[in-house]
Amino acid sequence: MTVIELAGIERVFHLGDSEVHALTRLDVDINAGDYVAIMGPSGSGKSTLLNLLGLLDRPDAGSYRLEGRDVTTLSPDEQAAVRSRRIGFVFQSFHLVPRLTAAENIALPMMLAGIPVVERTQRVVQALKDFGLDQRADHRPDQLSGGQRQRVAIARATIMQPAVLLADEPTGNLDRATGDDVINLLEGLNQRGMTLIIVTHDPKIGLRARRQLMMEDGLLKSDSARPSAVVAST
């Protein structure tokens, strides 16, 4: 089953008079439960693609179907609802709210979704246990190590049980050993059925994925799932 279908996606940024084609003629399908690495040099359009997949940005042309539903035509509030329930984000710089504790940060998506406090508390307790953060529930981000922060961020991204987990350079701010822990954690989630899409420019991490998409200048340079087709089109 395909969870993501992109067809003819274009994304153009206007910088003064010049146009930057961040994404050009992009056709990608991603299966539910897949583990995909998006790779490529800096400025090749990886983050732009991830933002489109996460409905933080809209394409200038093309269609995007998420779980069979065209999401590019949704209203902003409907898109917010999709982000809330079907998509999880993990960022390079963690993006934890500094004044909130680990537990409160993890509960944030549930609070925004209007889930009752009792259920929130139960699920946060479970998540803290699952991610080895039981002892850190009441710590604020500045009292946590980088690895712990990213684990809080991953717990937050998955607390709503999304269909797709999007991670933009999740190990970019971590040392190698901690980075590996985080990747293992993400892979564990993928093994339990969550579709995982990681942006990285680290080939070692990229090669661990089941499928690699190579980007260059906004074009899909190669796709490990369809070696011949993509190269032919460029």
Place this chain on the structure above:
Amino acid sequence: MRNADILRFARDATTAYPLRTSLSVLAMAIGVAAVVVLTALGDGARRYVIEQFSSLGSNLVIVLPGRSATGGFSPANAITTTPRDLTVDDAAALSRLPLVRRGRAAGRRHVRDQCQWPAARNTGRRHGLDLPRNSQLQDGARAFLPEADWNRGSPVAVIGAKIQEEIFAGRPAVGELIRLGDRRLRIVGVLKSTGQGLGMNTDEVVFVPVAIAQGMFNSNTLFRVLIEAKSRDQIEQVKRDAAAVLKERHGGEEDITVITQDAVLATFDRLLRALTAAVAGIAAISLAVAGILVMNVMLVAVTQRTGEIGLLKALGARGSTIRNAFMAEAAMLSLVGALTGYGLGLFGAFVLRQAYPVFPAYPPNWAVVAALVTSLSTGLLFGIMPARRAAQLDPVQALMKH
């Protein structure tokens, strides 16, 4: 997002930046406190004046020498040279009016020169029976000045508490003789101390029969005559009758002014209410300034927390949720500021009342409500712009600013 969660989230956000929060709360508090204290002053002044004026008596008609300027131009005025004085005989004629219950005539002079105590005044009074309102005699003495023929007053006096203190140093004064100018007067009563008021202070006054006063000052003119109608309905009739009687006695000239106590009260009331409203309006400007400060603080908050706003959007927050969260924050700043200011204002009014016990400095309800409503609505109004700005932030751009 649930309302309780929005409020908690906003509260945590405000307490996370204590300096900024307390400054805008302080600004709002000063604005509200200014309105409360200044209107308490204004309304206190109004009540004080009304109270003092009402203490003269009820159903009063006031007769003053001289033509009121509000009568408009009339040929009679142009011909008249100087208005005739109001005399004791005029007062006696007024007292014979059928609808008049009683009255008092007053001549008043400062007698600093003639007397050895400061700023003492004398007041002659007709009938001599009533105490000044709000005054009481010491030592259980019953009578004020004795009723006697107006033109032959007996040589007696009632003195204020301070004068007794200064002359007799606490010894009983009733029955003693004092010298006032070239007269020797027997003291028949001492007034209880009433404390410092803003108007006439009876502690420093000597009351003598009107005839004695007129003899002393070699003048038979009266400062004013107060007459009291038998009932409220008869005030207007008494006013007309008084004017008619005096016109007749003054050879057909309308050279006196007759006003009712109610009219004077109403005028003072209007005047001082307008003053209070004007003062409230001026103080309200500080509320607008405080509102702008809240806006400033919220704009800084939006800029400082741009990354957080991007994150909230990525986590599924709607634009309206973010707008509400920031509006709640602005509302909290204004609300806490307004309540703090209300407390400060009440305390300020309390301090005023402690310092000037005769001055009823209570803020009027309308001013308190207006101050609270204005501060809340300016806070919200000026909160709208920053909140909308937050809600409209592009999530990708916002997330990059971290």
